[in-house]
Amino acid sequence: MTRTIKVSATFLLTIALVAVAGPWLSPHDYVATNFDRLLAAPGLGDMHLFGTDDLGRDLFVRTMLGVRVTLIVAIVASLVSLVIGVAYGAVAGFVGGRVDAVMMRFVDTLYALPFIFFVILLMVAFERNFLLIFVAIGAINWLDMARIVRGQTLSLREREFVEAAKLAGVGTPRIILRHIAPNLIGIVVVYVTLTIPQAILVESFLSFLGLGVQEPQTSLGALVNSGLGQMEGASWMLLIPAALLAAILMAFNFLGDGLRDLFDARQGP
Amino acid sequence: MSLLDVTGLTIRYGNTTVVDGIDLFVDRGESVGLVGESGSGKSQSALAILGLLPRQARVGGRIEFDGRSLLDAGEEALDTIRARRIGMVFQDPMQALNPYLRIGRQLRQVLLAHGLAGAGDADARVLAMLERVGLPDPERQFRAWPHELSGGMRQRVMIASALIAQPDLLIADEPTTALDVTVQAQILDMLEAIRDDTALLLITHDLGIVAGHCEHMIVLDEGRLVDQGPTTSLFSSPGSPHTRRLISAAPRVDRGDPPPPVTSATRLSVGDAVVEYGRLRAVAGASFAVREGETVAVVGESGSGKSSLVRAVLGLVPLASGRVVYAGETLEGPVQRRPQARRRDLQLVFQDPMSALNPQMRVQAIVAEPLLVNEPTMAAAARRERVAGILERVGLDESLLRRFPHELSGGQAQRVAIARALILDPKVLICDEAVAALDGSIRKQVLDLLREVQRDTGLSIVFISHDLAVVRSLSHRVLVMYMGRVVEVADCATLFDQARHPYTRALIDSVPVPDPVVAPKPAPLRGEVSSLLHPPPGCVFHPRCPKAEAICSNRAPTLRDVGGTRVACHLVN
Numbered sequence: 001m002t003r004t005i006k007v008s009a010t011f012l013l014t015i016a017l018v019a020v021a022g023p024w025l026s027p028h029d030y031v032a033t034n035f036d037r038l039l040a041a042p043g044l045g046d047m048h049l050f051g052t053d054d055l056g057r058d059l060f061v062r063t064m065l066g067v068r069v070t071l072i073v074a075i076v077a078s079l080v081s082l083v084i085g086v087a088y089g090a091v092a093g094f095v096g097g098r099v100d101a102v103m104m105r106f107v108d109t110l111y112a113l114p115f116i117f118f119v120i121l122l123m124v125a126f127e128r129n130f131l132l133i134f135v136a137i138g139a140i141n142w143l144d145m146a147r148i149v150r151g152q153t154l155s156l157r158e159r160e161f162v163e164a165a166k167l168a169g170v171g172t173p174r175i176i177l178r179h180i181a182p183n184l185i186g187i188v189v190v191y192v193t194l195t196i197p198q199a200i201l202v203e204s205f206l207s208f209l210g211l212g213v214q215e216p217q218t219s220l221g222a223l224v225n226s227g228l229g230q231m232e233g234a235s236w237m238l239l240i241p242a243a244l245l246a247a248i249l250m251a252f253n254f255l256g257d258g259l260r261d262l263f264d265a266r267q268g269p
Numbered sequence: 270m271s272l273l274d275v276t277g278l279t280i281r282y283g284n285t286t287v288v289d290g291i292d293l294f295v296d297r298g299e300s301v302g303l304v305g306e307s308g309s310g311k312s313q314s315a316l317a318i319l320g321l322l323p324r325q326a327r328v329g330g331r332i333e334f335d336g337r338s339l340l341d342a343g344e345e346a347l348d349t350i351r352a353r354r355i356g357m358v359f360q361d362p363m364q365a366l367n368p369y370l371r372i373g374r375q376l377r378q379v380l381l382a383h384g385l386a387g388a389g390d391a392d393a394r395v396l397a398m399l400e401r402v403g404l405p406d407p408e409r410q411f412r413a414w415p416h417e418l419s420g421g422m423r424q425r426v427m428i429a430s431a432l433i434a435q436p437d438l439l440i441a442d443e444p445t446t447a448l449d450v451t452v453q454a455q456i457l458d459m460l461e462a463i464r465d466d467t468a469l470l471l472i473t474h475d476l477g478i479v480a481g482h483c484e485h486m487i488v489l490d491e492g493r494l495v496d497q498g499p500t501t502s503l504f505s506s507p508g509s510p511h512t513r514r515l516i517s518a519a520p521r522v523d524r525g526d527p528p529p530p531v532t533s534a535t536r537l538s539v540g541d542a543v544v545e546y547g548r549l550r551a552v553a554g555a556s557f558a559v560r561e562g563e564t565v566a567v568v569g570e571s572g573s574g575k576s577s578l579v580r581a582v583l584g585l586v587p588l589a590s591g592r593v594v595y596a597g598e599t600l601e602g603p604v605q606r607r608p609q610a611r612r613r614d615l616q617l618v619f620q621d622p623m624s625a626l627n628p629q630m631r632v633q634a635i636v637a638e639p640l641l642v643n644e645p646t647m648a649a650a651a652r653r654e655r656v657a658g659i660l661e662r663v664g665l666d667e668s669l670l671r672r673f674p675h676e677l678s679g680g681q682a683q684r685v686a687i688a689r690a691l692i693l694d695p696k697v698l699i700c701d702e703a704v705a706a707l708d709g710s711i712r713k714q715v716l717d718l719l720r721e722v723q724r725d726t727g728l729s730i731v732f733i734s735h736d737l738a739v740v741r742s743l744s745h746r747v748l749v750m751y752m753g754r755v756v757e758v759a760d761c762a763t764l765f766d767q768a769r770h771p772y773t774r775a776l777i778d779s780v781p782v783p784d785p786v787v788a789p790k791p792a793p794l795r796g797e798v799s800s801l802l803h804p805p806p807g808c809v810f811h812p813r814c815p816k817a818e819a820i821c822s823n824r825a826p827t828l829r830d831v832g833g834t835r836v837a838c839h840l841v842n
Contacts, residue, residue, distance in 0.1 A: 160625040163585055164689065166604045168639035169612045178638070182629035 004258035008251040015248065019067040028058035030065050031216045039234045051236050053226065062218055063241055069219040070200055070248070073133055077199040078192050080138025085145025086188060092146070093153025094176070104150065107143050115140045116202075123211040133212060137199045145191060152187055156180050186263030193256035197249040204245060220245040270336065272297045272437055272468050273318065277330035280313050280322065280492075287313050290330065291494040293487050295438060300469040302483030302500065304476065304515070306708040307679070310492040311472045315440050318470075319357060320347045335437065352383045356431030356467070360443040362423035366415040372399075373411035376430050385434050394433065402429040403459050405796070419797050421452035428460060432467065439464060442472045449570040450735065454779040454792035457482055474708065476519045477738075477781025480504060481789030488512045501785045518709045519783040520738035527761030531745050533561040536729050537582070537615075537697050542591035544577045544753075549801050551577040553753040554591070556828075559697065562723060564730040566744035566761070568737060568776065572798050574753035575733045579699050582731075583615055595697070613643055616690035620702035622682035626674040632685050633670040636660065639693050655692065663688045663718055680711035687715070691722065698722075699731040704739060716743055737780050741765050749773045752801060752809040759834040769836045771814050808839065816840055 023030065027047050034046075034056035042051040042059075050059035092103040119136040126132060156162065157180070165175050204221025206212040213219050220241045227238030273295040280288040288310040295301050305311045316322045318332055320339060332339040334350065342350065351357070359365050367375055376395040380386040386394050392411075399407035402425040415423060424444060431439055441460075445453035460469075461482060471483055479486050479500060486503055488496040488511065496503060496512040507513040538558035544551045552574040559565045567575040581588045584604035593600045595615065600607060619625035626635055636656045640647060647655075657667055663684040674682055683703065690698060700719070704712040716739065722728055734740050740747060740761070747764045749757040749772065757770040768774045775793040782789070796813050799805050805812050811821035818840065826837045 160619045160621070161627040164617065164619070164625055164686075165627075165638065166585070167583060167612065167615070167617055168642065168689070168693065169609050170638065170642050172605065174642065178630070179627050183627070 002258050002261060004254050005262065008254040008258065011251045012248070012255070015067060015244075015251075016071060019064045019071065022064040023061045026058065026061050028061050030057065030061045030218075033057055039230065039237075041234075042236050042240070050240050051234065053237055054230055054234075059223075059237065059240065063220075063223060063244065066218045066220040066223045066241060067244060067248070069213055069217065070203060070221070070245070073137065073203045073219070074196045074199045074252075076134045077137035077141065077203075078196050080134060081141035081145050081195060081199075082188065082192055084138065085142035086149050086184070088142070089146040089149030089151075090153050090176075090180075090184070093150040093157065094180075096154070096157075100150070104147075107146055110143055116205075119202075119206065120209070120211060123206065133203060133206065136206075137202050140202065141195045141199060145188075145195070148187060148191055149184060152184055153180060156183055186259075190256050190260040190263065193252055193259060197252045200245070200249060200252075220248075271295060272299075272335055273470070274333040275314075275318065275330070278314060278317060278332065279329035280310070280317055281327045281329075282325060287492050288317070289492040291487075291489065291492075293494070293497070295468050295470055295485075297437065298466040298468055299485060300471065300483045302479035302486040303470060303472045303489065304474070304479055304486055305489035306474060306515075306710065308491065309489040311489050312442055314489070315357075315442050315470065315472055319351060319355065319440065320344075349383065352379065353385065353434050354437050356434065356436040356439045358424070358427050358431050358439065358441040358444045360446050362420070362427040363415065365427055366423060368415050370415075371411070372413050372415065372418070372426055376426075376433055379430055379433055383434065395429075398429045398433045399426070401463050402426070402432075403455070404429075421448050421456065421797055424448065424456055425459070428456070432463065436467060438468045438470065440470045440472070443474070444471075445478070446473070446475075449798075450737070450779040451570060451775060451792070451794045452797060454781075454790075455795070457781075457789075458792045475781060476516060476709075476783035480783050480785040480787075481781050488515065504783075504785050515709060516783065518713045520736075520742050521782060521784070522738040522741055522765070522777055522780040523782050523784075523787060525742050527741055527765070528564070528743075528745050529762075530760045531560050531563040533563070533727075535559070536561045536563075536596065537731075538594045539578070539582055540592050540594070542578060542581055542593070543589040544574065544581045544586060545589045546586075550804070551753055551801065552581065553804075555750065555753070555755045556591075557748050557755065557758065559729045559731060561696075561729060562727040563746065564719075564723065564732055564744040566732045566734060566740040566747045567750060568734060568740055568747060569750035570735065570776075570798055572752065572801060573750040575750050576701055577753075578750070579617070579701060579731055579733060583617055583699065585617075609643065613639070613693040614696040616693065616695040616698055618683075618686055618690050618698065618700045618703040620705055622679065622686045622706075623674060625686050626682060628674055630673075631670065632660075632672050632674075632677070635674075635685060636688050636692055639689060643693055656688075659688045659692045660685075662691070662722075664714065680707055680715070683707060683711075683715060684718075687718070694726065695728070697729045697731065699733070701733045702735070703732075705734070705736065712739070719743070737765075737777055749776070752798065752804060754809060754837065755828060755835075756810065756838070757834065757836045758828070759836075763833055767834075769831060769834050769841045770838050771816050771840075772810050775815075808837075 034052065037046060037052050038056045039054055040048050040052040042049060048058050050063055053059055092100045122132060122136060162175060162179050165179055203212055203219060207219045207221030208225045212221055223241035224238060227241060230237045271294040275293045277290045278288055279290050291314060303311045317328050322328060328340060373395055377391045380391045380394060396407050396411060399410055404410045404422060404425050445456050473479060483500050486500045487494060490511045495509040496507060503512060504516060507516060535558045540556045541554045542552055543554055555578050557565065569575050577586060580586045582593050584602060584607055595611065600611060604612060633656060636659060637652055640652050640655060660667060665681060665684050669681065704715050707715060719730060723730060732744055744761050747759060747761055748755055749770065751772050757773045765777060768777055778790045778793045794813050799812055807822040807824055808826050811817040820839050826839050828835045828837045831841050
């Protein structure tokens with residue numbers, strides 16, 4: 001375990017913990033408005049730790065809510081891309097030949113479509129559905145995952161330790177389980193930790209455009225968007241969610257880098 | 270005063286000392302061999318002289334070149350010295366050549382950057398140099414890209430670029446290790462012929478090269494200097510036990526008693542095997558047989574099809590035509606479709622143990638896996654015992670069981686690979702360059718191990734190697750291949766004493782003999798292996814054959830019996 005992994009993982013766990021427990025411990029509710037304290041500055045007065053927004057809602061609770069939504073979207077979307085991408089890529093890589101060619105041309109075709117427009121169209125057409133965000137983001141990310149897993153599987157299939165296993169009489173299921181999969185896990189784990197920030201960014205982008213989660217629900221992207229309007233009078237409305245978003249993104253990136261180094265070391269010099 | 274004078278050179282990385290106080294001198298015009306096994310610090314010392322060590326290395330001691338301290342010289346002064354006075358050649362020329370520059374441009378740059386020639390005469394000097402290093406058709410190579418050249422030609426270009434400034438010293442780090450023996454012999458000859466009065470510091474693990482080409486030798490072991498002196502006297506009376514061990518462990522192609530022929534029953538036979546990769550015919554009809562308890566060596570240069578042949582036998586690549594018969598049964602199809610009971614009898618040991626061991630599995634799991642799948646009913650305790658037993662057999666400590674492959678040394682990893690191959694008690698063990706990557710002393714241990722297992726269990730071994738000296742010490746019979754064809758088959762002793770095919774003769778004569786008393790033979794072959802995509806008509810060897818006649822380019826010879834040898838050559842009677 002390197003220090004990068006420890007530090008970034010601890011940070012992310014802490015954030016997640018606070019996001020779960022924080023709103024519960026706070027005396028405020030995420031929809032309750034307090035018209036006596038519109039745009040209050042952060043501080044301990046009335047326990048508005050991060051201040052309030054232009055409707056007098058407590059920003060600490062709303063920010064933590066936003067972190068929850070952001071983390072959930074990121075993780076679920078990454079899992080969607082993981083499941084589809086690994087299964088698709090591994091099948092293409094193993095089977096090879098014509099099946100591989102057809103499957104990968106299909107991926108190439110999807111690549112050529114401007115996905116973000118499709119997502120926006122979907123959002124407009126089907127109301128703003130929480131579930132749709134997962135599907136939309138996962139659908140973008142699985143393409144990369146499929147390509148990476150397929151490439152890795154292709155090269156692993158030709159590796160000498162796989163040949164040695166075949167010669168020793170090891171059957172195909174066991175080769176996949178014991179020889180291919182463990183050598184895929186490294187790159188897949190790394191890639192997942194690197195797609196999470198990507199998913200977070202897409203979600204924030206959609207919410208920023210007003211196409212993401214619906215009021216009174218919120219996400220970091222939506223908070224940044226509403227903070228932008230109050231930038232001059234109440235800069236904390238912008239700065240706090242933006243800083244959190246940046247910190248979470250960086251932590252995931254560092255975690256991915258750290259994990260990659262860890263798995264590279266195992267691969268030997 | 271020496272040209273290069275190194276005293277008390279020490280190189281440390283953190284707390285690890287890789288070179289510990291070595292002294293070495295190179296006089297003008299002299300050739301000095303720097304010898305040692307991997308990790309002895311020989312390459313590190315050379316890099317230190319050139320000022321090319323990574324930043325984190327801490328260098329102590331004194332390095333003087335022509336009376337000037339190199340350790341204190343600034344980067345700019347070093348640049349000038351490196352360009353004009355010290356040339357260098359590395360093992361892998363592809364790493365040292367810029368793939369985006371044509372050959373001529375790269376060499377021109379060397380001259381122009383240091384004002385060694387004007388723009389007008391630079392091209393002429395480059396062309397002359399390319400001609401001197403023996404590049405065929407220098408005008409064409411001048412305009413060629415590095416990737417268009419073969420490994421041997423690239424190394425010639427590297428040597429041309431190192432010598433074009435007429436330096437006082439040439440440092441060559443394993444310059445021929447990546448090349449075939451016949452090409453190695455050409456390059457060493459050429460180097461000898463054109464270096465004039467340039468001094469040579471030759472770094473190598475091959476005592477044969479030192480014996481034939483260096484006046485002085487220096488032996489390093491684990492960063493310490495253990496021996497130095499004139500090559501002839503060090504070989505006849507080594508000063509340290511380490512040097513004595515190195516010399517006695519170096520196999521010789523010119524002497525030694527090969528094991529006597531074996532007359533037991535045939536265990537594995539291959540008939541008219543053809544292996545094709547698309548249009549490329551890697552094996553064009555090869556036949557051979559292995560008897561019980563016999564070692565058959567398959568030798569040839571890279572591209573001879575020796576690896577493809579055995580991979581087809583094992584079912585790892587498809588056989589385009591031909592048949593494989595093992596214990597009276599025909600083996601067909603890819604390895605996964607072959608019956609389990611037959612599969613386990615044929616095992617393979619690869620050249621590079623690091624890529625042959627799954628990096629995510631521990632030694633215990635790697636060695637136990639074949640048992641687990643072939644004898645699933647075996648109790649865990651019994652299995653552990655078998656694994657411990659086989660590890661002991663290959664000379665590995667039980668403490669390695671919990672290690673991952675990247676935590677093993679090269680020799681340990683290769684023994685783990687051998688243990689995995691032997692745990693099923695196979696009848697035929699195929700070794701594909703299995704000792705090529707190992708140091709001399711470890712190689713000897715592994716070869717001894719193979720002989721011992723063969724004596725105890727009657728194992729048949731197919732030993733693929735480009736190293737004829739090793740082959741001589743180990744095998745009963747030898748199969749010589751060239752461009753996918755078998756050109757000669759004979760008992761080991763017969764083959765080495767009276768090789769009939771000109772190619773076999775040339776291969777044997779190309780191997781450097783680790784004995785300064787034996788004068789090195791001039792490189793017997795010119796040129797390199799022809800393209801497999803466009804094999805020459807008639808006998809595929811005729812373009813390189815020193816004895817070729819008209820018939821050779823018209824008709825392909827077939828294998829026939831000539832006095833106890835099977836040979837494919839028109840000119841042998």
